[in-house]
Amino acid sequence: MVTVGFIYPDHAAEDDYPLAERLLDQRDDGVRLVVEHIYGTDLHAVPELLDLGSPERLAEGAGLLAKHEPDAVVWACTSGSFVYGDGAAEQAAGLSAAAGGVPASSTSFAFVRAASALGLRRVAVAASYPDDVARLFVDFLAAGGVEVVAMSSAGIDTAAEVGRLTPDAVCELARAHDHPEADALLVPDTAMRTLALLDTLEKELGKPVLTANQVTVWEGLRLAGALRPVAALGTLFRSEGQ
Known part of the structure; x- marks a missing residue:
């Protein structure tokens, strides 16, 4: 079974992830989508978003995910990643290192890669x-x-x-x-x-x-080599050629 770990800020719509897991598990080859939370000010403002996506906070999230032994890790926050601009790649690389070297990404990169796909x-x-x-x-x-x-x-x-x-x-x-x-x-x-x-x-x-939550799940599965078509998760998930 493939496990994908998600670092999710605070609490809001994290129930989208167990919903995605249920839809994915309608196939024979199940996956686990595990979510761990980090906390900070949830204000949509640049200084607060830079703090929310800081190396220290993401390392904390990676530490919480470690017990699940994820095959890939995604920072499940769009604004807390794109606010870094060119530094978003360094943010993802730092998250990978903090997670023990497994592939890592963020929701912002997920949007770009999904659009390309x-x-x-x-x-x-x-x-x-x-x-x-x-x-x-x-x-x-x-x-x-x-x-x-x-x-x-x-x-x-x-x-x-x-x-x-x-x-x-x-x-x-x-x-x-x-x-x-x-x-x-x-x-x-x-x-x-x-x-x-x-x-x-x-x-x-x-x-x-x-x-955001759709492409985040897609990106995690892509990194883990576990993409599969799912009828109920939009056009992005409907193609075998992902």
Whole structure:
């Protein structure tokens, strides 16, 4: 059995991970998706996000995951990784070292790699963050070869507030901020519950929808060499050629 470990900040939408595990375990070859939490200020502001994704905090998370003996580790936080810009690669390398050398990544890199896997070049972004933080995500995507044709920022100050959004509110955020020229819609916040909404959103929008917890799980499985098609986790998970 393959085990993927996720370091998740505070508490908000971590129940997306056991949901993904249940969907993945409908196949014969089960996987474990284990989540350990680190804690800090959940404010969507640059200084707080830099602290949240610091080497010390991620090393703490890696230590908590060690008992699970993960085959790969992912920092399950979009804003706490893209805020580092070019330093996000060093952040992931440091996490790998802290986790004993297993492959490691973050949600921000997961978005770039998922977009590449699907051949997406032009996307819309429906962000929950304040505008200045959302623009850093746009910059990160651009550095990874993904053009953002439209970006919205809902201006929600904390992850806890995002975690309290209803399914209807999440769907409305997505619907309202798609763009006809976009190949896909990206929804970047692991504090937002989205996995159960992916099929509905993709049918309504007629295009792939990539969400933070979805791409984070995908990235962890990719690193562990355990990608497999799953019908209920969006276009990203439906192809054998991942």
